[in-house]
Amino acid sequence: MSKTPVKHLYEQDFYLWVEDTVSKLKARDNENLDWDNLIEEVESLGKNQRKTVLSFLVRLLEHLLKRCYVPISDCYRGWEIEIRNFRQRLQIELEDSPSLKSFVLEILSKSYEMALANVRDGYPDVYFSDVCPFPCDVDALLNKKFWEE
Structure with missing residues (x-):
């Protein structure tokens, strides 16, 4: 052909x-x-995985912020379930591509800004720090129950 x-x-x-x-x-x-299209498709695989990690991280941070700072105890369980779900999704991505752990740290600040804008929009009367209150540590982000501190 x-x-x-x-x-x-x-x-x-x-x-x-x-x-x-x-x-x-x-x-x-x-x-x-078909080298041109093959190269394009392989490149897109990496880009899609990075977008997925960014999306899951933003959603994780949103729920961590809500659970740690929004005083609505009726919502705590739901937020904790979402935290667990997004952590599991991130862990799956990182198990498949461990090199993306450094990418998580690279995009943490940007992801926090995005999550912060989203939660501030939903909870305008709640104070959220401009500076990320969560450590720049992937294992802690994926495991620690910050709301228990």
């Missing part, structure tokens, strides 16, 4: 393109691979 039909296949039937690409990779048929 020449490069033009392979690129056409990518645009017409993505799943079939994936099957064809996997078959060619297994056969080490480097000459007939």
Whole structure:
């Protein structure tokens, strides 16, 4: 298959393109691979995983802030369940790609700003610190019950 039909296949039937690409990779048929689209797809895998980590971290921080600072005891259990859920989702991502632990620390400040804006919008009468009150420590973020301190 020449490069033009392979690129056409990518645009017409993505799943079939994936099957064809996997078959060619297994056969080490480097000459007939659609390299441009293959590179783009592999790059997007990393980008998507980073976006997923960012999203889960923001949601975790939102719930940590609510649980630690919003005095609505009827909501505590629900927030703690959400904290556990987002921690588990982050742990799954970090188990698959341990190198993303450093990414968590890299985006912690930005993630906190996003979470802070979200909770301030929902709870305008509650004071939340401009500075992240949680440690710059992935293991603590994933395990510690900050509201028990």
